[in-house]
Amino acid sequence: MVSSVLQSHSSQTSAEVLLRIRHTCAHVLAMAVQTLFPETKVTIVPWTDTGFYYDFDRRVAFAPDDLIRIEAEMRRIIKANLPIIQEEVDREQIRAEIEQLNEPYKLEILDSIPADEPITRYFIGCVDVLHGVSEGSLFHISPDNLAQKKMGKNCWWDLCAGPHLKYTGEINPAAFVLESVAGAYWRGDETKPQLQRIYGTAWETAEQLQAYLTQKKGSKTTRPS
Numbered sequence: 001m002v003s004s005v006l007q008s009h010s011s012q013t014s015a016e017v018l019l020r021i022r023h024t025c026a027h028v029l030a031m032a033v034q035t036l037f038p039e040t041k042v043t044i045v046p047w048t049d050t051g052f053y054y055d056f057d058r059r060v061a062f063a064p065d066d067l068i069r070i071e072a073e074m075r076r077i078i079k080a081n082l083p084i085i086q087e088e089v090d091r092e093q094i095r096a097e098i099e100q101l102n103e104p105y106k107l108e109i110l111d112s113i114p115a116d117e118p119i120t121r122y123f124i125g126c127v128d129v130l131h132g133v134s135e136g137s138l139f140h141i142s143p144d145n146l147a148q149k150k151m152g153k154n155c156w157w158d159l160c161a162g163p164h165l166k167y168t169g170e171i172n173p174a175a176f177v178l179e180s181v182a183g184a185y186w187r188g189d190e191t192k193p194q195l196q197r198i199y200g201t202a203w204e205t206a207e208q209l210q211a212y213l214t215q216k217k218g219s220k221t222t223r224p225s
């Protein structure tokens with residue numbers, strides 16, 4: 001029963017939808033963390049077979065209560081149904097913005113993008129800056145426009161190639177949870193500072209989430225000692 005619920009979503013279409021949900025969830029997680037803990041530095045946006053994770057550079061360890069607060073902030077961002085809009089950016093312009101934000105990992109990510117590849121970022125929210133821009137389309141905004149708008153509540157962006165959902169409201173708030181925090185090194189390099197990795201799981205429906213959580217609990221309790 002449990003596995004049939006999960007297996008029924010192994011089709012190509014669902015895999016693509018799940019990827020977009022999980023990828024978008026990871027950005028929403030990072031946005032929530034920086035809204036609540038603005039001193040935190042962000043890194044990259046991976047997804048997994050069951051969800052997503054995100055590595056954060058923050059001196060203070062995330063406590064279990066912090067995860068509850070972060071999850072609540074994620075639900076607020078989802079409920080606000082903020083648009084997710086892609087912009088193709090000029091390398092030097094985005095470099096100046098990242099330096100101003102003091103985000104060293106973002107700068108490393110920028111430098112790792114080959115010279116002949118387009119650089120894109122995704123805004124979540126920022127509707128007053130992006131007024132008149134149609135969803136899902138590439139656009140250019142003037143740097144002056146953006147400078148007037150500080151990143152913060154309901155306005156955030158990340159360097160990314162996509163793909164994502166078009167609105168945060170497309171994430172089912174009953175079908176995701178944050179699971180745990182663990183230590184991780186930037187790009188697996190032990191000589192680099194240790195980061196904190198927050199794991200989450202996300203699905204299309206609450207039933208799939210429950211099936212996954214039940215299966216995970218079962219696999220833990222039946223593991224031979």
Ligand SMILES: [Zn+2]
Nearest residue numbers: 023045160162
């Ligand atoms: Zn992304």
